[in-house]
Each structure stands twice: as C-alpha cells, then as structure tokens.
Amino acid sequence: MKEPTPQEIRDEKIWQSLGLTEAEYEQICKTLGRLPNYTEVGMYSVLWSEHCAYKHTRPLFKLFPTTGERIIQGPGENAGVVDIGDGWAVVFKIESHNHPSAIEPYQGAATGVGGMLRDIFTMGARPIAALNSLRFGELDDERVRYLFKGVIAGIAGYGNPVGVPTVGGEIYFDRGYTGNPLVNVMAVGLVRHELITRASASGVGNPVMVVGAPTGRDGIAGASFASGELTDDSEAKSPTVQAGDPFVEKLLIEACLEAIEAGAVVGIQDMGAAGLTSSSCEMASRAGSGIEIDVSLVPQREPGMTPFEIMLSESQERMLIVPRKEAVERVKAIFAKYGLPAVVVGKVTDDGMIRVYNGPNLAAEVPAKSLSTDGAPTYVRQAKRPAYLDQTQAFDLSTIPEQTDYTTDLLNLLDSPTIASKQWVYRQFDYLAQMNTVVAPGDADAAVLRIKGTKKGIAVTVDGNGRMVYLDPYQGSLGVVAEAARNLVCTGAEPIGLTDGLNFGNPEKPEVYWQLQQSIQGLADAARELAIPVTGGNASLYNESSGQPIYPTPIVGMVGLIEDIDLRMTSSFKDTDDVIALLGWPGSELGGSEWLKLKVGEPQGKPPVINLGREKALQKACLAAIRRRLIKSAHDISEGGLAVCIAESCIQGNLGAEVQLPWPGRIDGLLFGESAGRIIVSVDPTKWEELSELAASYGVPLVRLGRVTANKVVFTCAQDQQVVSTTVASLKKAWEQALPKRLG
Amino acid sequence: MFKAEIKVTLKPGVLDPQAKAIADSLSVQGFSEVDAVRVGKYIEVILEADTAEAAASRVAEMGRRLLANPVTENFSFTLTPLEGEA
Amino acid sequence: MFKAEIKVTLKPGVLDPQAKAIADSLSVQGFSEVDAVRVGKYIEVILEADTAEAAASRVAEMGRRLLANPVTENFSFTLTPLEGEA
Amino acid sequence: MKVAILVFPGTGGEQDCHYVLTEVFGLEAELVWHTETDLRRFDALILPGGASYGDYLRPGALAKFSPVMGSVIKAADSGTPILGIGNGFQILLEAGLLPGAMLVNESLLFYCGPQKVEVVKDRTPFTRGIAPGTLLDLPIAHGAGNYFIDEAGLAHLEANEQIVFRYAGSNPNGSVGAIAGVCNAAGNVVGLMPHPERAVEALLGSEDGQQIFKALINYWEAKK
Ligand SMILES: Nc1ncnc2c1ncn2[C@@H]1O[C@H](COP(=O)(O)OP(=O)(O)O)[C@@H](O)[C@H]1O
C-alpha cells in the first residue's frame, strides 16, 4: 500500500477526506513550518476532531464552576476526583458511545463501558460502579428493539465479567432518537488519596511502555480514514467496528492497580479515541515534556501495519505507562503475571515534541502542545433561536378537553416504556458485585453504595430529560441538574460533584449551537447555585439522522455523600396509615410532560420553570428530615408527575394510597404535571408535627395529601370527586409488564 | 425438505477474544501444533422448498436478515436434500 | 497444514432455548417454511500434522478434552489439507 | 482453620469471599493465584464467582486446565471441604469434580436478583446444622446457571442424596429439578450458583448466607 506524499496531500486535498478544514490544514503547515506527511496529518485529524478536541464546547466550558472544598481533581484529567474523607476519594466521569452503538449496538455499548472504566483506573482508582443513560426511539420499531436489546446485552456482556456492578441508569424512549440512539456510560471509582495517579509523562529519560492488548486495525477505517487510494489492499478494508475483550480489561485493571500500588508508575493514560496518538500527546503536553516512540516495538495483532495505522488504531484494552526508570522490570513482571504484554516503546524527552519512529525511520515529528486540546482550534459559531420554539411555546392546553376520570391515563403512563419499571434491564446487570450495593436499582431515585471500613456511603445517579431541554434549553438544563441533585437528596446524600455528558446535533447549525450555549449556561448556573462543582464531562455532537438533530440532551452524572449509611432513604411506602405528603411547592405545569406526549405526541409547551432558591431550600429540608429520621420514604416527582410518583411508591412498597388533591385547577395538571422542586414523602403520624416544624424552619411548604392504605389507590380532587380509582396490583401489572410485553 | 448447515464467523479484522483464549488454552495443554483458531456459530435449519435454488435463496435471506450481524459477521452455508421426509 | 472445521452441537434431549428463539423469530419474519433449527458452535482450527490421520486424532482429542462438554454436547469435524502453506 | 480462595485470571469474586471470611468471620484466608500447585497448607478451598478466562468457550471450561487444578483434585480426593460459588461451581463441573453441566439460562439473559433457595441436604461441610427444608435468601447473578444432567444422572443424584440446594418459589434459569447446588459422592465438594457470600450483612439485604460459612466453621470445630 502506498501512502500519499506531503505534496499529494496538499494538492489533492487529502486532508479533507480525513476531516480537516482548509484553515486547519494551513495551521498545521504553519506550526510545522513544512508540509505534514500522511501520518502527521492523520494524527492531527483525529486529535483535532470534535470528539477529542472539543472544538465547539471548550469555550463554553469556562462557564462551569469547577472548584470546591472537596475537589481534588477538576476537569482536565481522565476523570474528576472528589474527597469523601477518611483518606478516601471518589473518581467519576461520564462518556458517550453514541455513534458506535448506532452501528453495532452490542460492541458499541460494550466498548463504551470498557473505555469508561479505563478512565477510572488510570487515576489509580478501583472501579466500584457503573451507570448508564440511554435514549432510543419508540419500541414499536423493529430496528429500535434490536438496538435496545443489543445495547443492554453489550453493557451486561462487558460490565458483568469485569466485575463492576452496574447500579443505576435511566432510559427514555422518544421518536427523536430513532436513528441516533444515545449511549452514555458513567463509571465511579474509589481510591486512597496517596494512590491518585495522573496522566502525565514527566521525568526526562523515563521509559514509555505500551501495555495490554496488541494493536490491530480497529477503528481506523472510520470517519477519519476514508481514503480511496488506500483501499485496494484488502487488509485495509477491515471494518471500523471495535470489539471489546472484558477478560483482558479485567486483567488490565488488576495489573495497572498493582503497578500503581507498587509505586512503579509515574504517569498512566488509557488509549481511548485516537489511541496511541492521543495518549502520548496528552501525557507529554500535560507534563510539558516530549515523547519519542518506535511503533515497530508496539505489539501488533495483524501483520503489515503502518505507522499511520498504529498511531491511529483504536484497539481496546490498552494503556500507556511511564514508569520510573528503575521500575521497568517490576512493571513487566506484574503484567506477565496476568499474561499481558508490557513493552518499552520509547522514552520521555525534554523538547516538547512527539517523535514517532518506525525502526530507524522518523515517521512523524510534531509539537505535543499543538496536537493537544490546548493547541487545537476552537470555534464560536453563530447562534440562532430555533423557530420551532414559537410553535411549541404557543401550545394551548385548553385544546385538550378535561376528563372526569384519569385512571386509564395513569395506567397508560405506567405502561409507557420511559416511565415503566426497568427491571427487565437491570436484572441483566450484576448490580451486586463487590458487595457494596445498599440501595439497588429500582429501590430509590439513586443507587447507594457503602464504603467498606467506614460508616459512609455514596449515592450515584444520572439524569437528563431531553424533551424539556428541547422545549427550552436553558430552563430544561437547570431542571436536569436540579433533578439529579434531588434524586441524590432523596436517598439521604448530599451532592458533592457532577460530570456532564453533552449530546447535541451539528453545532455548525446556528439553532443547534444556540441550544448548546443555552444548555451549558443552564447547567452551569444550576451547578453554581446548588454549589455542586463540575469535575469533568464529555461532549458528543453531530448526533443527527436524516439531517434532523436529536433533542438536545445534556446528561448529568452526580455523586453524593452519606456520612452515616444508616441514615439512608428509599422511595417505597413502608406502612399503612403513614401520612403521604408533598414536600415542596405545589405545581401543575404540563409542558413537555409524559402525559402531554400521551395526548399529543410531539413535545409541546414550556418546560417547568426552575426556581433554584426554592430547590436549594427543599433539598436542605429533605436531607434534614432524613437525618432526623422524620420520614420513611422520599421520592422526587419527575416524569408522570405526582400521580406516577405516588403510584411508584405504592408499587415498590406493595401498598395502596388514599390521596386528596387540595388544590384548585385542572385535574390533569395536578395529577401529571411535572413541575420541579417537589418530593413525595411518607411520615409516621407521630412524627408529623416535628416534620412540619422542620419544613417551616427551612421555609418549605409541607402539604398533607392523604395516607398509605393496604391496596386501593384512590385520588380525590378538591371537589371530593374520585378522579383515579384502582388497586396497587393493577398499577404494578401495567408498570412491570410494559417492557417485557414489548420485547417478547 | 432441505437441511441447511450455516456457519457464521467473524469478519477478518474483528477482534475474536474467545478464539484467542481457546488457542492459548490448547497450547498450554500441549497442542503446540495449533496455528490458528476461529470461533463462530453453527446453525442448522431444516426447511421446505421445491428446489435447491429456492432453498438457497431463502437461507441466504435468513442469514442476511437474522442469523448473521452484517456489520461484524460473515455467513456461508451448504444445503443437503433430505429424502423421503417431505 | 490442515484446517479442521468443528461443529459442536447440543445432544438430543438437551433443551436448546437459543434454537427456539431463532426459530420463533424466523417464523415472525415470515420464514414459515422452516421446520426445525439447531444451534451450536463452529470452531475452526488450523494445525500442523504429517498426515490426515494424525491430524484427525489430535482434533478428536481437542474435542474430547476441551471443545465440547461431554455431558451436554456432541462434536464432529471435517478436515481439509491446506496446500503450500506448511 | 486456613482457607484458600483460588483466583483464576478473570475471577472477580475473590475479594468478596476474602472480605467475608476475614472481616465478617475473623478466619484466616489467603488469595491463591492459579499457578500455585501445592494447597496442602489449607484446610478448606473456595472457588469464588466471576468470569474466569472471560467465560470463553463455556464458563469454567478453560479454568479447569489451570496449574492449580491438579492440587484441587488431590484435595477433593483427600476429603478437604471445597466450595464452588457461581463460576467456581461451573469450574468444578467442567473439571468433573461434580456431576452435571451448565447451560445458558433458559431466558438466554443474564439474571441478577434476590432468590429463595432451599437447603436439601445437611450432611456436607457447608450445610451442616441447617435443617433440610430451610429457605435462605441468597442473591443470584449469572448467565449460565441452567443446571443439566440426564435422567439417569438425575436419578443417581437423588438416590445418592447429592442435591444440596434447590431454587424455591421460582426457577430462575431452567435448571433440571430446580437444582441450585450439588455435591460429590463423598459430600466434601459442594457447588452452588447462588452467592452466600453476598448475603452476610443486613445492610446488603440478607444475612442468610452466614449459615453456610458458620456450617463450615462448625464442621471444622467438630473435626478438631
Ligand atoms: N439503564 C439502566 N441501568 C440500570 N438501572 C437502571 C437503568 N434505567 C433505570 N434503572 C434503574 O431503575 C430505577 C428507575 O429508573 P427511573 O424510572 O429513571 O427512576 P426515577 O424516575 O425514579 O429517577 C432506578 O433505580 C434506576 O437506576
């Protein structure tokens, strides 16, 4: 196979097929002071891709609050690190694998999990939990069912054998994601402070080692490849799909953590997107050093690989390690125990250059800084408020007739896949591995893990309602952060850090860029107001199919701390005759709600207005109530509104409820409105007085709604009319059967 | 009646970790003569069809639509007529 | 050099839910002519051996010791000599 | 009593077992890498859960050729109590130390969740003192826990009283006779799919698994 010459690359504009713009190509020529060769253009093209360089989102990241007392590592490393006391820290991050999952759902999701875990243990932390946030089209579509089953199987097929429990997640089904599903994975790790390790190639003369799986041609025939001249060689036609090997990942986790614990490692970095190129360049540019490697020494899975291919390969389960000079043999011995290759391929230099040799021949030579995120160009695009908003915001609720009975609507909501029980999903995940899962999937708004050897626990959640963000990117994004925090608080945890996953369409479209801007502003404002620092995140842009962008879908992963694990909370009703109450401000906004979707299909209206001051007070009050053991359950009101929230607490506790809605107004809004800042609690009647005083002291309304009963579920409106009447068994059936019956 | 014996294998270049694990294990057990291993699925379908051509075209369609994942897998098959059972 | 194409299938009497799942979805997809489905593993082993007999006896041993579980599975194979690659 | 916890490449449950034996029961336990060939210093062996060798080919199939298995067989023959949990059970089956074989779950899906398990036989080192018929809450988490043995084998198992545990309430994976765990003819080697080690603390939902470990301790005390 013949690579194009520097001259041909320029004359035939080959950089274009690699995804670079003319201006970017010119910038490369200027930086190098010469024409780049094929390997060099390839390296720039992948590192300057949106995925690696955050060209559109980086200028907006400045809006995020990133500091706080507990922050040990904010954005900029592989994952954020937050102190939880007792010498322990929690490491976490979210990442998307949308495009690979759309092509091959099983491997796309599996490698998403694998890549996310590597970001965690590269920090020296043992991965203790994984979560996922998924978006699909509607399940009546055969292709969607295939994607959905494949993604779930892939998450299970990778997460289970590596021994990391998948403890939570969220799934929405909506036409807007039919052609472009979203697969975001969050991983959480635990590390002693003294073992926190960074991805920095320091110490001139220190060796550089490649460890883990051999390098193959995975991923390089992808978007950034695509060059007609190269494909007459049949080998080059290899598919772009990367496959994962959880077995090797498990060995890699153990070997890397053992090497770090042995004090052998100066810096370590996983090879994610853009493989060897990004790992070497990131490690060097963080340390202000250079790296010299000889690709002929890299263990290879296939014969005849070129420097271009080796540098760009996205083979999974590989890491780059800079050990202390004296520790090379030690590192080799540790990896040999696990049967993994660990090979010195180069060394750290002091001149800031990435120099790639192929045996004796220099194959590429570029300044590390220029390749890195800091050196990549950034773009601030033109922003324009999308026209659809005029139509959606003008939606008139009075076009929908009021009803006298809403029992069927409630059952239909519980039967809608977005709201329905996700047991079919999480039963496929080993959520009990490692023996820390105190609050399991399905038991509360967030999962709770204990920290062995302490009294502590952490709660973890992921949230992101794309429909609300679509209807108002700023308000919707405030709501995403507020809901994630509220979910943690409902388990008794205080939020201590967040990571975001930005899933948007093509940012070169002014409407999409506007959504992006507004949304980041919303996330940032909410994070600042609720005092939850952002420790990192991920952006996935260009999520479109047939020219239609997805709903703008920012996802927030959040971690909370429970100082005393005995003071944790779940969402099920516990005993008959307990008081059911609303903690928070009454609301009945139907804009963007699941109920409205049931009635009109397309997202309509304005999303609930978020009042961050109230939200803060509510969350403080709820935490205080849990810590003083005043409540027996807490469940935040989200999709499906108050009625679905109470129904879920009934189903989980296998108990009924008698509820009187004390407010005037449209019944549908009172039952199914998704106004934020509301938590349904249940209370022992003897604690009612004390709880009322507590709520009042935080300035938060507490409204008595009714009581827990044995099995009837009845909602009565202010005029004493029954508007819902059913049994917990009927609710349960609708809620539990929704997914299995659609998946066959 | 025909019997279709269908082999579904990974496309070249797609990582086959299972095959590697089997090859390693064979070599540990002293099967040092083993050079390469590949793992796939074997699917046997008994179907009715008037002619071998008709059967072949249906089996090919099953492969495309259901039995193999076109992104990562290849499939091939052989057909045998089953006498006296139709 | 020989190529052994090994089929590992479930013994008769062992329930095969995977085959049932495939048969069901074939029928949902309109392949009503399908009468029966069986699913197993296909394993390809390239090995060096002086003679076909020698190769066959080694592959049989691999099957017995590793590739099939005698409680639930049967295995069979065909051998093809690979020319000019030894 | 000193217990060996065997660790194969890919095993994941070793830390769980180690934590339970040492932190919860105060026993002496050691993680033993699969290349070890002498297990004579141990009084009991545990093969924990996880996915040895990635569960490739068949769960447990590749682990049976690990160097340590020779000494596991010796220990089994000499009457040492040996417990295989989940993947550990699968390894014991593949190695022929226990009768039968595992198939993928009838649903074809991995299944994780709480499960009622009935103790059928109390004359093993791991069930000693637990009245037959006792129901335990033990979580399960596996993709291939569908126990199979042919009819003759099943009759033999029943006649020899080698069925140690059965699933109660529902059969989560399609196992023949709802069998959740079996032992060898001598009774010293026991395998089960449910995870007793994950059920030893009220904080995690069940303490019923304690009985399995207490049985081993009792067995050991009585033997001394
Ligand atoms: N993809 C998933 N993976 C694991 N658990 C999930 C997933 N989706 C939902 N769950 C779990 O199911 C439960 C209900 O999810 P969801 O309906 O989104 O909760 P809520 O609306 O109460 O926040 C939660 O415990 C959640 O963690």
Ligand SMILES: [Mg+2]
């Ligand atoms: Mg939710």
